[in-house]
Amino acid sequence: MVRLSLRANPLVILRESNAVFREDCLVKTSEDQEPPKVGVEILGRTFQVPAGITAVDALWLTGHALERGVGCLGGVCGACTMLYTTPGSPNFNVGLGCRTVIAEGMSFFPFPQRGRSRCRYELSDVKDPAGELLDHFDRADKCRHCHGCTNVCPQKIQVEEAIELTGKGEFAKAGEMFLPCVMCGACMAECPEEMEPNHILLYARRGFAARLAPPPHELERMAREIREGRFAAEMEALIALSDESLAARCEEGRG
Amino acid sequence: MTTLRHIFDVNAARIVPTRESRKNVRFSALSPAERENLLSSYHPDYKAGAYREIRAGANKGGRTVSELADLLESDSPLDPGMSLVPDHTTDLLVIGGGGAGCTAALIAHRLGIRAMIATKLRLGDSNTVMAEGGVQAAVGEDDSPVEHFKDAVRGGHYKNDRNLLRVLVEDGPEAMLWLCEQGVLFDREPDGRLRVKPGGGTSRARLLACEDYTGLDIMRALKESVVHSGIPVIEYAPAVELLSDGEGRCTGAVLAPFGAGENGRRIVVGAKTVLLAAGGIGRLHFQGFPTSNHFGATGDALVMAYRLGVGLVDIDTFQYHPTGVIYPGFLAGALVTEGMRSMGAQLLNSRGERFIDEMETRDVVSAAIIRECHHGRGISTPSGKCGVWLDTPMIDVTNGPGTLQARFPNMVRQFTRVDLDISKQAILVYPTLHYQNGGIRIDETGETSVPNLFAAGEAAGGIHGRNRLMGNSLLDVVVFGRRAGAAAARRSRETEHGRLTLDHVVRHRAALKEAGIEEPIVGPILVPTYARQRAG
Structure with missing residues (x-):
């Protein structure tokens, strides 16, 4: 019985995938074939890896575990959040591992996944999102303006400013600023007041959507008309058509 | 470099x-015959050498890509004689914690049913x-579920x-209202109306969006809802086998x-009902294609359902999204x-010429890109790939400066990280494995041919035919997640817990042997097997 390796090397498949359509491709220069190597430090050990790859690729290439700390590989899930330093700077940076290209001298390690919010609310029970903010997030007014949350955000959200807007009841603007948040939890970990900024802003966006935004009248109208059966006869007639007649109907008016 | x-x-x-001079000029549309011709010549679904016959199971005699055929003929990692004393019992076990799984769990929970998610x-x-x-x-005045149906079936x-x-098109508006109640904030026009945009193959503008973070806004809201509902969630625990009562009903699953x-x-886990909402297959990299899929998309749901005897539909067709970055x-x-x-x-080829109506369906646009590259009209990269230009600056040329940044902040951010300004320069794209068009056969309630086993989302099939339109998958996960959640809740009320057996694994092994399959791989594979060597 063949046991498949659970350890994946993404670079192998990327190379293999080229092979399929390689005959279609034209130029290659010798200097491009062998990317230069760079030295990086992962969890305190030094490795030489090809330049131009991401931190996640580097973790894989150097045999690090992969089931945890990898998610969408598309920069939107926050699973691969990592801490890193670069030469010449004393500060930690927070980045998404699948979207951070490594550089010579970079030192990084995966960000420990934080627990969930302490706070609980049922959105359907929330009537006045702004008025109830402190009921659901009892530390939402404790910001001491240290800029920590904004500094660590890998999505470059102005977290502190958005939190301030939330406090003023400006949920529309706060929710808009929050949109790119991947819930990596770095701001939660950073906040000295344990405010849980990401969860506060998610509350602001959801609260605005469900209670304060213009009601989606178009959806309500269409859902009602469907319930009342306005389209039922037409739909049933369409479904009953032969393949050919259906195709003719659907191609009508198209180029 | x-x-x-x-x-x-x-x-x-x-x-x-x-x-x-290219602004607002529509490239001439193809006739139905020209579309079929383009697909059969260049679309990966038509590459006969990549396909083989399935030798055992409900789809025996059918064809699919050889990577998936290997998986459907794979062996279980479990010993059928293992202890099956349940660690957990629940009314509804949801396998998969994405859009469909969270939706179904929330619906069932609110109907008073004990739901549990394993992901x-x-x-x-x-x-x-x-x-x-x-x-x-x-949602538009000139639109209706009938028009939506016509676009999707075409x-x-x-x-x-x-x-x-x-079901998909008629439940759609109601499902979107439900999302709004969960706190999803769709983009609005300045006057407060919902903003809609057109998609490939749609005759009307009916795409609701949250800039280009639509799925993120939906998933974040659903996830928070699940957590706040107190629905138990077991993470890092993939299911590897379903359980049955030995009389054809599904009664639980084994997690590894x-x-x-x-x-x-x-x-x-012993459960009165089980929902497979474990998504798709992109990480199997069919035909060597790169994929847009998340790390766990390895077709587990198909494998588990198939072993229990459920038929799969349209598993010979996959969606290669035209514009993957190369x-x-x-x-x-x-x-x-x-x-x-x-x-x-x-889209422009190496001569700077357009070659397809960009708003054709995804399969047609992908085939056209492959055609350009095949005939030497692609652009090569130093890493040996070939692609065509997606002239992103046209968005600002067409709609005014700043549109790209305002409407596609996610895209702009992804490229800004590598110092590329896509409002000034075009990017190189080639089709990427994106979606399984087919999947587990279900009825209108989301139930499979095995009683008490449901499927929803990308794992399920039949809804999209041989090519899915943009924006119908997010709709699918919510519509059929809601349907399956409600149906499983109803069923759970009238069902008792059944015996837990792996009898079907014994049957499956016998079928493999009978088909002469000597050394099957072990599946589901759970995480990508990038290093795997393929024969031939």
């Missing part, structure tokens, strides 16, 4: 000067979270299960948590949303 900017600069003279990675790690462009629902080459498709080792701890290499496979094309971004 050569950079994308360098490649673009070399080609800029063929692209930049023609932008004004391979973390709650919310899924393809749903990555969806960019939007979700289709008929896009699916008239192979869709018409009853399932009817990561880190437990090959012979390590298993978690046995350069720089680390972004390979990452998606550039179709929304960009709907806002004016155009």
